[in-house]
Amino acid sequence: MASQETRLTATLLTSILAVVLGSLQIGYHTGNVNAPAKIIEEFFNHTWRARHNQSMPDHSLTLLWSLSVSIKDFGALLGSLGVKYLADSYGRRNSILIVNCLSVAGAALMSASKACRSFEVLILGRLVFGLFCGLVMSLNPLYIQEVSPTNLRGAFATLNQVSFASGILVGMVAGLETALGTEHHWAMMLSLSVVPALLQYMVLPFCPESPRYLLINRGEESRAEAALLRLRGSSEKVFSELEEMKYEAAHTQTGVTVHEFFKKGRYKQPIIIVLIINLGSQLSGFNAIINYSTRVFQAKFDQAKYLTLGVGAVNLTFTLVAFFLMERAGRRRLLLTGFISIAVCNLLMTIVDSVVHLVPELGSLQVLLVFCMISAYELGPGPISWFIGAELFDQPARPIAMAFTSMLNWGGKFILALLFPPLLKACGAYVYLLFMVVALVAFAFTWVRLPETKGRTFDDIAEEFRGAEEIPLHNKAGFNTFP
Numbered sequence: 001m002a003s004q005e006t007r008l009t010a011t012l013l014t015s016i017l018a019v020v021l022g023s024l025q026i027g028y029h030t031g032n033v034n035a036p037a038k039i040i041e042e043f044f045n046h047t048w049r050a051r052h053n054q055s056m057p058d059h060s061l062t063l064l065w066s067l068s069v070s071i072k073d074f075g076a077l078l079g080s081l082g083v084k085y086l087a088d089s090y091g092r093r094n095s096i097l098i099v100n101c102l103s104v105a106g107a108a109l110m111s112a113s114k115a116c117r118s119f120e121v122l123i124l125g126r127l128v129f130g131l132f133c134g135l136v137m138s139l140n141p142l143y144i145q146e147v148s149p150t151n152l153r154g155a156f157a158t159l160n161q162v163s164f165a166s167g168i169l170v171g172m173v174a175g176l177e178t179a180l181g182t183e184h185h186w187a188m189m190l191s192l193s194v195v196p197a198l199l200q201y202m203v204l205p206f207c208p209e210s211p212r213y214l215l216i217n218r219g220e221e222s223r224a225e226a227a228l229l230r231l232r233g234s235s236e237k238v239f240s241e242l243e244e245m246k247y248e249a250a251h252t253q254t255g256v257t258v259h260e261f262f263k264k265g266r267y268k269q270p271i272i273i274v275l276i277i278n279l280g281s282q283l284s285g286f287n288a289i290i291n292y293s294t295r296v297f298q299a300k301f302d303q304a305k306y307l308t309l310g311v312g313a314v315n316l317t318f319t320l321v322a323f324f325l326m327e328r329a330g331r332r333r334l335l336l337t338g339f340i341s342i343a344v345c346n347l348l349m350t351i352v353d354s355v356v357h358l359v360p361e362l363g364s365l366q367v368l369l370v371f372c373m374i375s376a377y378e379l380g381p382g383p384i385s386w387f388i389g390a391e392l393f394d395q396p397a398r399p400i401a402m403a404f405t406s407m408l409n410w411g412g413k414f415i416l417a418l419l420f421p422p423l424l425k426a427c428g429a430y431v432y433l434l435f436m437v438v439a440l441v442a443f444a445f446t447w448v449r450l451p452e453t454k455g456r457t458f459d460d461i462a463e464e465f466r467g468a469e470e471i472p473l474h475n476k477a478g479f480n481t482f483p
Helices: 010-019 021-031 037-052 058-080 083-090 092-116 119-147 150-174 186-191 194-206 211-217 221-232 235-250 258-263 265-282 286-300 304-329 331-355 360-379 381-392 398-449 458-465
Strands: none
Touching: 010 021, 010 092, 010 119, 010 150, 010 194, 010 221, 021 092, 021 119, 021 150, 021 194, 037 058, 037 119, 037 186, 058 119, 058 398, 083 092, 083 119, 083 398, 092 119, 092 186, 092 194, 119 150, 119 211, 119 381, 119 398, 150 304, 150 381, 211 221, 211 235, 221 235, 235 458, 258 265, 258 398, 265 286, 265 381, 265 398, 265 458, 286 331, 286 360, 286 398, 304 331, 304 360, 304 381, 331 360, 331 381, 331 398, 360 381, 381 398, 381 458
């Protein structure tokens, strides 16, 4: 394979670290709202009282807080729609720089809400930041996959999730009462994501554009060669990789519309694979159990906030484990391990939750199961679901595939946030059996249908799907991970 032994260069590492500053910002605003929730709710109430001379009804306050938290996911859904237009019109790197202004604007609005005495400004800030989330969580893997050599592609794509998990942990720490989660400092806490945003503006403009975009989308061979030389540091690697790109360009059309994306035979199997893996990841209970864990901790432990920090630490630790294993174990093996482990955790959660009122000592086991669920998710389904679409599709379809991925991920989070409370009320502990079924379906489908993409060029992967969607993928040479 052309880029099998490509070494790491300073330019490549700098480019990827600059790009993942975006997912750091998203993680930060995911982790910082839980601890100071009561303080911000009180701000909502105080604002309402100042306007209407009476306190806001409890149910209205709960609804308003739920809207404030979930509006980010809704904004992300909307943001996903712009991925193809930006990525194809302005390039991968420039698009990331353009959407970064949404993060700055969103953080500015959120932090200004206190001075404006307006909870509407806070909600608007969360919505604007949500648009940034939907765009950047597609654009980042797109850029990373296209600038990385084949032998490092999966590991570097996992760095996006590592940065996201790091942001969650930093956000959790910043939101503590002993840090900035106080009545006086919460607005300042919400503005801190501007720091990595400004750092990205300082570094990313000096990083090269995706050579694949320059050559295949724009037809600018000399610029693609210059970008590739900066990224690889070896003219020998540049020549072989350029030849590989030219071969891919000869086998692909210049552009794909959304209609063609869903109609073309070569894309049907990858679309189904992306659909099952992403919905399997989001609807297998991870997000629900994260939300539920805070209640478990608060109900049974005095130092619940520090156990919640433990959630953030375990989350980051196993994302790092996935980073080191991605190019050794491969995507298939990590996904299969993750999905079956999540299914087992859901089964055990059902059993423990059913009998914990009889044996209160099992509360500690619940905490352990929460940690196990997080570990299983971040080992495979968490990071891989975000970038597998970029590996399964050819160059013209890749931006649409990443927009589709983003919509599935954010849509799954949004649906689960809406449905979990009523499902928990209706089914009780048995709600986790539903999640177990989803995880088992995703496991079975991954086993039968997902090709191993580790160490394979984009064109090699795309070749499997060209005009051959009727052939069962697991019967084709090169697809089986297990000897």
